[in-house]
Amino acid sequence: MKIKPECAICIVRQVVDAVKEISKEEEVQFKLVSSTLSCIKEVYGPDAVPAWMGTKVHRYLKRISGNKDPYRCLKDRANKLAMEYLKSIEEDLKKYKDKPPLERLRYKVKLAIAGNVIDFGPYSTDVDIDRKLKETLEGELKIDHSRELFQDLKKYNKILYICDNAGEITFDKILIEELKEYCEVIASVKGGPILNDATLEDAKYVGLDKVVKVITTGYDVIGIDLEESSEEFLREFERADIIIAKGMGNFESLTEYSIDKPIYYIFKAKCSPVAQFVGVEVGDNILLKY
Numbered sequence: 001m002k003i004k005p006e007c008a009i010c011i012v013r014q015v016v017d018a019v020k021e022i023s024k025e026e027e028v029q030f031k032l033v034s035s036t037l038s039c040i041k042e043v044y045g046p047d048a049v050p051a052w053m054g055t056k057v058h059r060y061l062k063r064i065s066g067n068k069d070p071y072r073c074l075k076d077r078a079n080k081l082a083m084e085y086l087k088s089i090e091e092d093l094k095k096y097k098d099k100p101p102l103e104r105l106r107y108k109v110k111l112a113i114a115g116n117v118i119d120f121g122p123y124s125t126d127v128d129i130d131r132k133l134k135e136t137l138e139g140e141l142k143i144d145h146s147r148e149l150f151q152d153l154k155k156y157n158k159i160l161y162i163c164d165n166a167g168e169i170t171f172d173k174i175l176i177e178e179l180k181e182y183c184e185v186i187a188s189v190k191g192g193p194i195l196n197d198a199t200l201e202d203a204k205y206v207g208l209d210k211v212v213k214v215i216t217t218g219y220d221v222i223g224i225d226l227e228e229s230s231e232e233f234l235r236e237f238e239r240a241d242i243i244i245a246k247g248m249g250n251f252e253s254l255t256e257y258s259i260d261k262p263i264y265y266i267f268k269a270k271c272s273p274v275a276q277f278v279g280v281e282v283g284d285n286i287l288l289k290y
Contacts, residue, residue: 001252003048004273010050011040011057014195018061018070036061049256050273051223051249058194059220069193071166078118078167078196079205085133086170093174105153106146108175109266110137113285115171116164116247116268118196136268142284145264149287152262153182156241161187161212162224164247164267165195166202172246173208179244180212186236187212192220197249223253248274255290264289 019032039060043053062068089111096104117132159179163169169189179185187208189198203214218230224245226234237243243263245254251265251274265288269275275282 001049001255001274001277002046003044003050003053004276006271007048007050007053007273008040008044010271011044011054012037014054015040015057015061018058018195019065021070021074022061022065022067032061032065035064049223049252051252052221052225054249055194055220055222055225058222062193071193071196075166075196075198075202078165079170079202082115082118082167082170083206086174089137102147102150105150105178106141106144108178109146109149109287110139110141110285112168112171112175112246112266113141113268113287115168116266118165118167136285139285141287142269142280143278143286143288145287145289148262148289149264152242153179156262157183158240159183159185159242159244160236160240161185162243162245162250163187163189163198163203163208164250166198167196168246169198169203169208170206173206173211176208176212183242185212186240187214188233188236189214189216190220191216191218191230194220194222197222221253223249223251225253226257262289 015033015036019029022032023029036057039057043056096107114133114136117136161176163172176185176187189200189203193199200214200216203209208214215232215236216230217224217233219228221228241261243261245251245263245265247267248270251267265286267286269278269280269282269284269286272282278286278288280286
């Protein structure tokens, strides 16, 4: 998926948010933003892919600031918030234990999408996450390919589940536990810090590694770049019968490839360019077999 002109708004806001995490001194903030704007100018254009453009910009910002993980505090907050929120819906989870398998799968997909709102990339860092979580869980799947996923789970043997953000992976864990009733599952996280994307540190913090084998992509790219991927990731990508990819960054990047196996995208459409691309409204919940 290529960028739209309005993607400039999002990337500049991300830079400002990141800079505020890096330093509380306005003089430093101005210098970092000013310098990073020159990087944006170099990579911004109609042929750019949003996730890959953002990668170059955030790598540049990390380099000039000397801060390898500007979102570390926000990721810690997201992990804690997600784990606390799950406690509040334990009774709902128990109710779905005896529901028909497809209904249970659909609910846990929505739960995973609810986790996808803990995203300080498309959203500002001051967004009301708790409200968005509740709205998402109570909403519908605007694109609902859960029946197709359910049938594929019974047909195939191995899933590569590509995770997205810190915090969100707490909700992914619930869905992965359900998927494991049908298939072997391998989960992947980032090989290095970028935005608020989940790394191995985050996976271990929420206990994802206790549920499933967790590998890394081998790099700090927003979304997926197969040219930069580790041998381990490429091997699991090739061996998987089904790919499940969380979040808009993975959607923006993986749609640039021809993938000859079922791939399911699970995300909330958080901006107009992505919403228009898939034919939905901003804020809609998506489970898309692409």
